[in-house]
Amino acid sequence: MDWANLTQQLINGLSLGAIYALIALGYTMVYGVLRFINFAHGDVFMIGAFAGLYVHRWLKPFFQWMPEFFSAFLVLLLSMCICAALGILIEKLAYKPLRQRSRLTVLITAIGVSLLLSYGAQLLFGAAPKGFPQLIKNETHNLPGAVSITTEQIVVLVVTFLLLVSLRFIVQKTRMGLAMRALSNNPTAASLMGVNTDAVISFTFGLGSALAASAGIFFAMLYQAIDPFMGILPGIKAFVAAVLGGVGNIAGAALGGFLIGLVETLVVGYSKNIGIPPGFRDAVAFVILILILMFKPAGILGKSEREKV
């Protein structure tokens, strides 16, 4: 067993998993309050990366007077705000009018919104992949035992951890978090108790979309190139991650994201040893989805609930 190799693969897998985890949170939170899967979420992730690109371009003249970490933080924050606004807008325009309709109607609308966003982005930004600027100076740090980690990977892991902690704080300790949990538990009872459901739903969409934007920026930072269709695969994999962790469960979504990232990287990294060609990397997530649905449909951390008749 080559431990250096394995450690390196784990680092690679964790930084990929962090991105899936951030996207998966958006799926799971929306499912928690509205009981539907927002399939346009992967495209909000893509818009987040483009927002980062353009914010960086517009603010570049001001960046020379500020430290690098601050300017990178500013790009991240502004992109998150843009995507939060976009998420709220999507909810208001596309989903809110359909709230009384069947869930299938909303689901299909979500697919429509997803196509509109990706093809709209292609119209606006062009189909050719765009290079993403280096937000922070990327250096390779050598760790003992022939393992290396880049500055970007460290930043992605640390910021993801901070975002997860602050999300937990918002959901568990604030009034808005309490309202979210109440709505998720029983929407009718929550609104009878005076919870402003519209505001809570908007807030949930905004929060989820902001997290997707951060994932988009991290993805662009790690892999340098962004294009209008970059959201499709990570979006679907994050959806699998949400199901794996137990859809509707916030800790589960984060766990599922990291697991999918790790498994995917390990399968590609050890493809020769286990006999699965690396071309199957995208299939890995879906095989996991099938297995989960067969053996533990509620997911790892999800509670199985009986459908009310």
Place this chain on the structure above:
Amino acid sequence: MKRNILSRVDFGALPWGALVATLLCGLFFAGCKKKDSAGNPEEIVIGEFASLTGATASFGQSAHKGVRMAVDEANANGGVLGKKLRLVTEDDQSKAGEAATVVRRMISREKPVAIIGEVASSRSLEAAPICQQNKIPMISPASTNPKVTQTGDYIFRVCFIDPFQGAVLAKFMLQRGWKNAAILTDVKQDYAVGLTDFFKDYFTKNGGFIVSEQSYSSGDKDFKAQLTSIRSTNPEAILVAGYYNEAGLIASQARELDIKVPLLGGDGWDSPSLVEVAGDAMEGNFFSNHFSAEDKSPAVQDFLAKYKSKYLESPDAMSALAYDATMLLFDAMKRAGTTDSAALRDAIASTSGFPAVTGNITLDANRNASKSAVILQIQNGKFRFVETVAP
């Protein structure tokens, strides 16, 4: 209450619907190009399909500029066979499946006498059977996979093929003393798979060892897992068989993993985007190509000057090859004296010693051109000429 919901539906759906409608109108008008009468006897229609958008947009854009320049030049000189030429270009969006669709549509709608395309072998392979079936000569500017022209006797190319290119790269590595090579192949592209096979064949027969073989698929963004595996086998050089987008990402991720050995690639690397994405990580790497803009021969310098004055940028190999393919077609038309498909096919097949920008073109019995290759190195973000390898 009921009214409330209704009004909500109206106000919510209205701007949304308007947006969708606007976009649809845009798409509709974009799709509806101005259509000239296809059967105009005063003009000759030349078809072209290229990846103007999508993952390998740089290839399509360059090739299109080359073809356009050749057509404009011929028209300025009074056309061919006393008729004006009209170029019809279709975009296959770099997508598998799309090339067949656009070529079929182009043949039925515009009735071109010949078709120029594609750069990527996979997409040429898609369109070739359709051209063969309709007996329309197709000339690929830069598809190097041998299978392309094996489709049938109406399919030609003006570039070398991968058994040669693979050997060139293998020979170059062995000459530099890099005996342990790792390979990273794009398994979704016929070009990359073919190049890897031919490289491996020559390399291992001549004393080289393949220490690691990894693969990826076009469109992948994360290569760290494969590169980590490669790193543990300590190669002296890595062959990256694939196109420029992924090659750029692979180079920067390899450097992030502290892999310092040179990366080598084939002509699929030839695009300005290669260094745009990877930046410094690309420095010092090598790739084989069809021509170098640093070549001092009058043919190349003349082409360079014309191209720069028309497009205000330097040509790459794809534009030079596409220009050559189109010029060769016009030459064949003149020799055939007609645009009749069988006569034109025979005229193209008998091309011999045609003076082209990328070297003289003689088509062999398998409708391939036998030409020399150049090795280029990336230095300060520019592609510098290293050496020429004759067939």
